[in-house]
Amino acid sequence: MKGLDHALPRWVNIGLLPLLNVLTALAASALVFLLIDVNPLEAAEILLYGAFGYQEGFGFTLYYTTNFIFTGLAVAIAFHVGLFNIGGEGQAYIGGLGVGLLCLALDTTLPGPVLLLLCVVSAGLFGAAWAFIPGWLQAYRGSHIVITTIMFNFIASSLMVYLMVNVLREPGQMTPQSRLLDENSWMPFVHNVLAGIGIEFESSPLNLSIILALLCALFTWLLIWKTKWGFEIRTVGFNRDAAVYAGIKPAYVMVLAMAIAGAMAGMVGVNEIAGVQHRLILDFHYGYGFAGIAVALMGRNHPVGIILAALLFGVLYQGGAELAFEMSNINRDIVVVMQGLVILFCGALEFLYKPLLAKFFREKAA
Amino acid sequence: MIDTILLTLDATLRVSTPLIFAAFAGMFSERSGVIDISLEGKMLAGAFTAAAVAYTTESAWLGLGAAILVSISLAMLHGVACITFRGNQVVSGVAINILAAGLTMSLGLSWFRQGGQTPLLPDEARFTSIHFPFAETLRDLPLLGGLYSELLSGHNILVYMAFMMVPLAWWILFRTRYGLRLRAVGENPKAVDTAGISVTRLRYSALVFAGILCGLAGTYISAAHNAQFVRDMTAGQGFIALAALIFGKWRPLPVLGACLLFGLLDAIAVRLQGTELPGIGVIPVQFIEAMPYILTVVLLAGFFGKAVAPKAIGVPYVKER
């Protein structure tokens, strides 16, 4: 493919190409809808209504968005140091474990705000630990991070099943879930907070974790582009030899960046366990970690892009649930299809239109 | 005791079969320099297609053919993304996995209206056990009888195909011109290009092999080992196969060994469920299930031996001066 080597104007590279890619993903999704006998326009209408049409739906949309911001950041931070973190799935799961264990131990002893703060710390530490090991193995032992993080997703899964079935299960219950946590440890719901200041909002799972997500995005932006640590992270990501030359220890920086990435993914645990489920259960994390890859790809690894992409995925998730509810021949997996198409066209096939555009601009220039 | 061992080994063969197909699919792809973490997705799509087509046509073989075609199509999608458009191979793999998970369920629900499952396959639409001659008569012979009629006889044809495929794959990779070129392109594509051979064509062809083998693996899961397709049926076996590929250091015999080992672990896990081992106590099933992943991590960390991947793996080939 000759055109792949040609440079394009900046606005084409960061504006037009990604837009064309998203449109292609949507067009392909429309085809899938046609394949299962659903009118894509009708589906889009239901989807958008589900996501934005009423307060509860919108609350759900933002609740999903919160998770996607966390996992998107987890992929992006690792990307900047040159590592592909596809372990968001496991890191989110273990982050939730951190929240669960903390709350199970202390939910009736500590005052609420302190406990919630500790929840954030615990989720971060647990998620960071689960990313630290693959990061360390990559940096100091040369194990391919993609493979190790995949393996760690499965190991996390086995570990959680073991803990839920054998250790943390509520006595006398058959289902593998822990006891309900004390209300003291619940992250306040947005509808309750709004009610407190006199605004009425339908109840939804949306909780204050979304503020945490936005803070994490801000933190990431500052870290990567405004600090010397971010400078080092990007230097290692771009050129490891130059990093050594500049007195940076690439291995150390990689492990650090992975740990921060893992902490971000771990925050899913705050949103899910302290925010919504209020007990430790199995598979609360399912799919968010992988979706984070798509979010980071679409968001071009920039926090602002990630927030927007996370919102798009929040819309797809919530709208998809509405679709499944409204139409008997659709289930929520249609969202998974769309997610796959987004990763395919925005990620794997990101250069799809490049040769074409390169040719166009060459001819225009000539 | 011997019966237990035989039954466990018998189960090992059954569990290992899809791993062998998938791991060798990965071997073709990765030996040519293309990372393939979409083994899982191709298997899943293959499993769904096999069940759907076998049910509709009432022919297991048509199901198999269709599964292979679908699996090859996904492999070609991977090729277009990674070879032609030089996309990220891991991203492409993730996309295919997710796409396969979503599409199988959505299409399954739309076509069969059974919550995403396919209807149960009648025996004539699946690959059933083949009994060797005199298997019944020889069953009672001590040791050998069990070996023959329990372990060797009584599997479906795909099991035998998997074990015949191994030497064939070895022969292709190490004894043919095609294999030489395939291995070369995964190590140094420029050397292949300057020798006047098309890197692109070689890599695509390797992906076709990967597609065929994943189609076989998927078909085995839904139309031989089981008799219908259900949600997320492959349950991570594609990743265990990937682990086996790495654990076997991308070499045919060790990879076969790794598949059998991981299969054995699985068979043991089922057998050990809740039983207490003398001196050790109860080993959590989850621990044994996680063993393939843990072992692979430990191996990759270089704590025993060293797994050296093909050198050009993951890097799109760019012709330059």
Add this chain to the structure above:
Amino acid sequence: MTDYALELDRVSKRFGAVQANKDVSLNVVKGSIHGIVGENGAGKSTLMSILYGFYQADSGSIKVFGKTTDIPNSHAAIAAGIGMVHQHFMLVEPFTVLENVILGNEGSALLTHSQAKARKVLQDLSSDYNLKVDPDAVVGDLPVGLQQRVEILKALYKGARILILDEPTGVLTPQETDDLLQILEGLKEQGVTVLLITHKLKEIMAVTDNVSVMRHGEMVAHLSTEDTSPEELAELMVGRKVVTQLEKPSNEAGEPVLTVEGLSVVDSQNVERVKKVSFSVAAGEIVGVAGVSGNGQTELMEALSGMRPVDAGTISYGNLKISPGTSIGPDDLRHAGIAHVPEDRHRVGLVTAMSASENSILGYHRDDTWNQQGLLKPALVEKHCAGLMAGFDVRPQDPKLKSANFSGGNQQKLILARELDCEPKVLLVGQPTRGVDIGAIEFIHTQLLKMRNRGGAILLISVELDEILALSDRIIVMCDGCITGEVSAKDADERTLGLMMSATSDSSSTSTEEQAE
């Protein structure tokens, strides 16, 4: 009438705005060794890539053995009898010699048969051309010189009657270079036409029959080797006298500021690349390290700059001592006033994906000057970069521009500006003018002398003898990881240095004598 193996008529090739080859015409006499010389970027490699089918010419025609031939891909080149030994070998390292040789030319679909056949042919080739290699050796285990033989065998096995060698001696030791030149003579005797691309005039003079000179994408001269001299060729290559003699005021060398004693360094493959080396550099002097590239200079530089651990011996910068086990890195050295302009600016000296501004503090980014409460001060950094750019005439003067988008000379000036900005006591500088245009060369040389004149110590590593001779006060010569000679610049000329550079183990007695002097 002369028989030509190759006839190129007005071949042109353009890449975007760059005219890589312009109306290049060339006739190569059958059975001769024909040299092509030119500076880096003169268009030699592009021309060869056209001949080998990697690129298609935009216009012009190519005749091979008198027949007009299209070469759309390497396959066609091979079919036409053209073989190529690339600068970077095209070998599959885990494969055996035999497997590498037959790759692409296996003959039959099954290997057993083709291997048996190839083994026989290989034996014949080995004896015909005196190219001895064990066919069953794994290529990755072979030394570079032998790997190159495998490349030549590959070409011959494919039936090459015209052999193109692209910068074949860059990676070879002097002994291996001699062997190669002998092999080329042997090939010529057997009627093979050899096209030798190099920028080393010594080799051209030694072995070629005819020579063509390229400059800025054009052929500027075709000469018979007998009728020319290295000086003439050099002039033709650059279009002006090579060395601009810079004014170098005599300077009293002060106290030693860098002392190296018994230093040994191993590379990442654990091969000892620097062997018990001792020398010192004093304030106010430039010490040049001459040598064929790949003789330990890179590893020496990396050890001196703290990028690579020391295996044995010590490096002392005043009180700062690096020895095995000490954890003194580039960061500590920078703080102690030791600056480093690395050999390879793309791979090491710059992060090409980052802006000029960010690169202007690379290595100094932790300094308090650029940081405030954990945050970097981008406005200040940009101002700093603009200052550096103005002072060193870096163009375009845009701190926000990605550093990849600057020309080689401007990138190098940016690095030099960064490293000289804090007035270091010691400057380690490797290949300062590699791939840099002539105007920038002069500027860079002037800056180095300026630093010396203000009392700075400079260790200069370069493969360009002219550069070493023009700048150094004292010259040490490295060969195979050892120092094989040390002379004052006044007493040095190309010949004596060349002698020391090619010192092999059997001539080590002479080098010890020189060292003892």
